[in-house]
Amino acid sequence: RRPPRSTLFPYTTLFRSLQAANFAWSRDGSLLYFANGTQIVRWDLRRNRVRILAPGIIGAAGLYSGLWYVVLSRDGRRLAVGGLPGIVLLDASTGHLLATTALNRSISWLALSPDGSQIAAAEGGAGSALVNEGWIALLDAHTLAPRRTVARVSGNWFTAVAFSPDGSRLAYGGGDGSAGVYSLRTGEQLVSLPGHTTSIWQIVFSQDGQNVVTAASDGTALIWRATGDERSAIDLAGFNAAGAANVYYISNLQLSSDRATVRFAPTRGPDRRRMVVESFSLGEIGRAHV
Numbered sequence: 001r002r003p004p005r006s007t008l009f010p011y012t013t014l015f016r017s018l019q020a021a022n023f024a025w026s027r028d029g030s031l032l033y034f035a036n037g038t039q040i041v042r043w044d045l046r047r048n049r050v051r052i053l054a055p056g057i058i059g060a061a062g063l064y065s066g067l068w069y070v071v072l073s074r075d076g077r078r079l080a081v082g083g084l085p086g087i088v089l090l091d092a093s094t095g096h097l098l099a100t101t102a103l104n105r106s107i108s109w110l111a112l113s114p115d116g117s118q119i120a121a122a123e124g125g126a127g128s129a130l131v132n133e134g135w136i137a138l139l140d141a142h143t144l145a146p147r148r149t150v151a152r153v154s155g156n157w158f159t160a161v162a163f164s165p166d167g168s169r170l171a172y173g174g175g176d177g178s179a180g181v182y183s184l185r186t187g188e189q190l191v192s193l194p195g196h197t198t199s200i201w202q203i204v205f206s207q208d209g210q211n212v213v214t215a216a217s218d219g220t221a222l223i224w225r226a227t228g229d230e231r232s233a234i235d236l237a238g239f240n241a242a243g244a245a246n247v248y249y250i251s252n253l254q255l256s257s258d259r260a261t262v263r264f265a266p267t268r269g270p271d272r273r274r275m276v277v278e279s280f281s282l283g284e285i286g287r288a289h290v
Contacts, residue, residue, distance in 0.1 A: 022109075022202070024072035024079065033092070035081050037066030040095065053079070053095030054088075060103045061086035064126070069109055073141060074116035080144070082107030085126045087119075089144050101144040105135070108159040109202070114167045117141055120150070122172065124157030134158040136172055136182070150182055151189075160203045162212075164226075171212050173200025179214050181226060191228035196220065 024033040032043040038056040043049075056066035067083035072092060079092040084106040089099040102123065109122040123135040134157030136150040150170060151158070160173035164181075169190065173179045177196035182189050196216040203214045205226070215221040 022069055024070045026072065026076045027074070031076070033070050033072055033079055035067050035070050035083070037062075037068055037083070040067060040070070040079070040081055040090070042092070042095075051095075053092075054081075054090060054097075056083070058088050058097060059100065061088045061100050064106070069107060071110045071112045071119060073112070078142070080110055080112075080119055080141070082110045082121060087121060087139070087144060099144045101139065101146070102137070106157075108157070109161050111161045111163055111170075112141060113163050114165060118147065119144070120161040120163065120170055122158035122161045124159075124175070132157075134174070136161055136170065150184065150187065160200050160214075162202075162204045164205045164209045165207060166209060169205075169209075169226075171203045171205060173203045173214055173216075175199045177216060179203060179212075181212065181228070191226065193222075193224050193228055195222050195224075 022034070025031070030044065030046050032045055033053075034041055034043075035056060039052050040054040040056065042051045042053050044051070056062050056068075058067070061067060062083040063085065065084035067081045067086075067088065069082040071080045073079070077092055078098065079090045081088050081090065082102075086103040086105070087101050087107055087110070088097060090097060102121065104126050105123040106126055107121055107123055111120045112118075113120070117140070119139045119141050121135075121137045121139060123137055125133050132155065134153045136152075136158050138147040138150060139145065140147060151172070153174070156178070157175045158172055159175050162171045163169070164171070168184055170182045170184055171179070172182065173196075177198050177200060179193035179196065179200055180189050181191040181193075193212065193214065196214060199217045201215050201217055203212060205212055210226055212224045212226050213221060214224065
């Protein structure tokens, strides 16, 4: 049985093999940006016109596995795209290359700070060194110039990052299923969020900053209090892929004050090659103390 309020979005013929890691919207909602490892795409939704801004490999950026992770500047003029390895900064209208960085690191996620001044990058080693070390780096959003390293680990790598709504905290996920929250003022880890056992693909704060939601590669998703003392499991019913990693590619999460929305790209079954959107009332999700 599917949870309520499901919507299916069939892929177009042009993007039939699409597995976009995430999406970036213009502030007025008229433009959608995404990358799928082979193309970086700008979609004008009002005119239903698609433009391929750039290929998924630009010089050494994306050389191993392409460019996948996008963030759009607040003014809509610059698009940062990360991949394996590196990050590129493009003109969001023309695709013109403005800057590159981190060509010796694999990028697993990018996040834009609420004030638009910084980009947080979840990073691992390049190539075969991906799983051996990891960093969370802050970059200048206008130039990609490095600002500082928030955290560094050995024997693991960072796979997801998200700013709190006020920009004071940074949530992270790791390749081993670990997660937590850092203070950007002190650099101290404020919260540890145990619960997943496989790579975390995305982490986001709720709009009020009181909750965090994590999604892992086994198809499970958890909602946490930002203090870490309580969690809720999102019951995905027939869409729960626990024990069958990658059956459902969790690509986008949103958490409002009363609902959680999860977007999937199933890789097999009747909904293969479709985007599946599930919306859950938080009142319907049971809480479990940890």
